[in-house]
Amino acid sequence: MKKIFISILFAFFGLSVLCQTTSGNTSSSNDSATSLLSNVKKSLSKQLYSPVAGTLQSNLSNINLTSEFGDNSATITTSFGIGASSTLSFYFKQPFEEKPKKVELFNKDGMSSGTSAEIAFQHTFWKTPDNPSFDDMFQRLKKAYIEKNKITDSAEMRGITTGDFDDETQAKFWGDKSSRLGIPVLLGFGYSVAKNDIDFITDSMSLAPVTENRTNHNLRFTIGAYARNMSVISFSIVKEIKYESGDPLTRIFSLGTSGLTYSKEVTVGNPVKKNLTRLQFDYRQSFYKKGELVFAVAPSLAFRTVEKSFVLEVPLYFLNLKDDEKKVKGLQGGVILGYTNKLKEKTSFKEGVAFSIFVGAPFDLLGFFRTK
Amino acid sequence: MATFTAKISIDAGFIKLNFNGDRFLLANAGQSRSRSEQNLKKGKHVVQWFVEGQPGTFYTLDITSPTSAITSIKKMIKPIGKDYGSFSFDI
Numbered sequence: 001m002k003k004i005f006i007s008i009l010f011a012f013f014g015l016s017v018l019c020q021t022t023s024g025n026t027s028s029s030n031d032s033a034t035s036l037l038s039n040v041k042k043s044l045s046k047q048l049y050s051p052v053a054g055t056l057q058s059n060l061s062n063i064n065l066t067s068e069f070g071d072n073s074a075t076i077t078t079s080f081g082i083g084a085s086s087t088l089s090f091y092f093k094q095p096f097e098e099k100p101k102k103v104e105l106f107n108k109d110g111m112s113s114g115t116s117a118e119i120a121f122q123h124t125f126w127k128t129p130d131n132p133s134f135d136d137m138f139q140r141l142k143k144a145y146i147e148k149n150k151i152t153d154s155a156e157m158r159g160i161t162t163g164d165f166d167d168e169t170q171a172k173f174w175g176d177k178s179s180r181l182g183i184p185v186l187l188g189f190g191y192s193v194a195k196n197d198i199d200f201i202t203d204s205m206s207l208a209p210v211t212e213n214r215t216n217h218n219l220r221f222t223i224g225a226y227a228r229n230m231s232v233i234s235f236s237i238v239k240e241i242k243y244e245s246g247d248p249l250t251r252i253f254s255l256g257t258s259g260l261t262y263s264k265e266v267t268v269g270n271p272v273k274k275n276l277t278r279l280q281f282d283y284r285q286s287f288y289k290k291g292e293l294v295f296a297v298a299p300s301l302a303f304r305t306v307e308k309s310f311v312l313e314v315p316l317y318f319l320n321l322k323d324d325e326k327k328v329k330g331l332q333g334g335v336i337l338g339y340t341n342k343l344k345e346k347t348s349f350k351e352g353v354a355f356s357i358f359v360g361a362p363f364d365l366l367g368f369f370r371t372k
Numbered sequence: 373m374a375t376f377t378a379k380i381s382i383d384a385g386f387i388k389l390n391f392n393g394d395r396f397l398l399a400n401a402g403q404s405r406s407r408s409e410q411n412l413k414k415g416k417h418v419v420q421w422f423v424e425g426q427p428g429t430f431y432t433l434d435i436t437s438p439t440s441a442i443t444s445i446k447k448m449i450k451p452i453g454k455d456y457g458s459f460s461f462d463i
Contacts, residue, residue, distance in 0.1 A: 081397075081405045081406075081407065084394075084395040084396055084397055084398055084407070085388075085395060085397075085398035087403075124386070124398050124400060126386060126388055126398060126422075128388055128390070128422040129422075130393065135420065135458055138456060138457075138458060139458070155442060155443060155444075157459070158419075158441070158443045158459040158461075159433075159443050159444075159445040159457065160457060161421075161423075161445075161447060161455045161456060161457035162454070162455055162456045162457070163447055163448070163449065163450045163455040167450075167451070167452075170450065170452050171452065173456075174452055174454050179456075181422060181424055181454065184386050184400070184424070186400075226386065226400075226424075228424075228453075229453075230384060230385070230425075230426050286384070286426075288384070288426050288427075288428060288429070290428055291426070291427070291428025291429050291430075291448070292428075293384070364401075364402070365384070365401050366400055366401055366402075
C-alpha cells in the first residue's frame with residue numbers, strides 16, 4: 001500500500017517534469033466507441049501524424065508523450081500487482097499543443113482542464129489442473145527425459161517442461177483428460193474522471209464567449225474470456241455522465257472597446273448534462289507468423305441505450321513500427337472501418353460510414369481490460 | 373528464515389505459477405509480475421507453472437531465492453500452445 005501511495009503522489013506531481021521531447025509511443029486508441037468513431041471522422045480532415053521520437057521512461061510503469069491523429073498528449077500510467085492475479089492501474093492524461101515545456105496534470109484548483117484520470121482494477125480467473133495424477137504423469141515423463149539425455153545439473157533439471165518432450169509425448173500428455181486447462185476469464189472495473197473547459201455562446205447575439213468547467217464521469221465493467229488461438233471476446237457495460245455541446249464553430253469577438261477582434265472556436269448553447277449507458281461487445285484476434293504478430297482485427301459493436309444508436313468499428317492492424325535498432329515493436333497501425341446509425345430515424349449509409357488510416361495505436365489483445 | 377521470490381512474464385498468452393498448490397502469480401500477454409513469500413517453513417516446497425500461449429513466442433520464469441530453488445528459464449512455446457513444468461525443493 002505504501003508503494004501505491006508513493007506512486008500516486010508521483011503521479012500528482014511527476015508529469016510536470018517530463019515533456020522536453022517530441023512525441024513518443026501511444027497508448028491504446030480504443031476510447032469509447034462513439035468518440036473513437038468521431039476521432040476517425042476527425043482524422044479524415046487532419047494531417048496524419050506519425051510518432052517518431054523515443055519514449056521517456058521513469059521508475060513508474062510508464063510515462064510517455066503521445067500523438068494520435070495529430071492530437072498530442074502526455075500520459076502517465078502506473079500498475080501494481082495485487083495478490084496473485086489482480087492488477088490495479090492508475091492513468092493520467094493531459095493533452096497539449098506543440099512542444100510543451102511543462103504539462104500540468106493538477107493545479108491549485110485540483111485537476112487541470114483537459115486532464116483525465118482513471119483507476120482500473122483487473123482480475124484473472126484461470127483454472128488449472130490440481131489433481132495429483134497430472135503432476136505424477138509429468139514427473140514420470142521428466143524422469144525418463146533426464147535419463148535419456150543424461151542431465152545431471154540440478155538447475156537444468158528444475159527448468160524441464162513438457163515443451164522439452166518430443167511432439168508425440170506432448171500430444172499424449174495434453175490429450176489426457178486430467179490435463180485440461182480451463183479458459184482464462186478476466187474481470188475489469190474502471191472509473192475515470194475528466195475535466196474540460198467548454199467555450200460557448202448562450203445565443204447567436206452573444207458578444208463574448210462563456211467558459212465553464214465541466215467534469216465527465218465514466219464507470220466501466222468488463223467481463224471477457226480468452227477464447228484460445230490468441231482471440232479474446234468481451235462484454236462491457238459503461239455508464240457515462242458527460243456534458244455535450246453542439247458542433248463547434250469559429251466566431252469573431254471584439255476585444256473590449258479597442259476595436260481589435262479575435263476569433264475563437266465556440267459552441268452555441270449551454271452544455272447539456274447527459275446520463276448515458278453503453279453496452280459493448282468486443283472481439284480481438286491476432287495472427288502470428290514465426291512468432292511475430294503480423295495481423296490483428298478488433299471488431300466492436302457498441303449500443304447506446306439512451307440514444308438508441310449503435311457504432312460498429314472494425315480496426316485492422318497490419319502496420320508494424322520499428323525502433324531505432326530496427327527491432328519490430330508490434331502492430332501500431334492500419335485501417336479502421338466504422339459505421340454508426342440510430343435504430344429509429346435511420347440516416348443514410350453514406351452519412352454513417354467512416355474509413356480511415358491510423359498509426360501509433362498499438363494493438364493490445366487485452367486492451368479493454370486495461371486503462372484507456 | 374528463507375524467502376521464495378519468483379518473477380514471470382509472457383509475450384502472448386497466459387502464465388500461472390503455483391507455490392505449494394496455491395496460486396502465487398498470474399500474468400497475461402505483455403505483463404511481467406514478481407512476488408515474494410517470506411518465512412518459508414522447513415521442509416519440502418513445490419513449484420508448478422502452467423502456460424497457454426501463442427506458439428513461437430516466449431515466456432520467462434526466474435526464481436531467485438532460496439538458493440535450492442534458483443531457476444532461470446526463457447522458453448519458446450511449442451506448436452501445441454501449452455507448457456507445464458514443476459519441481460520441488462527443500463529448505
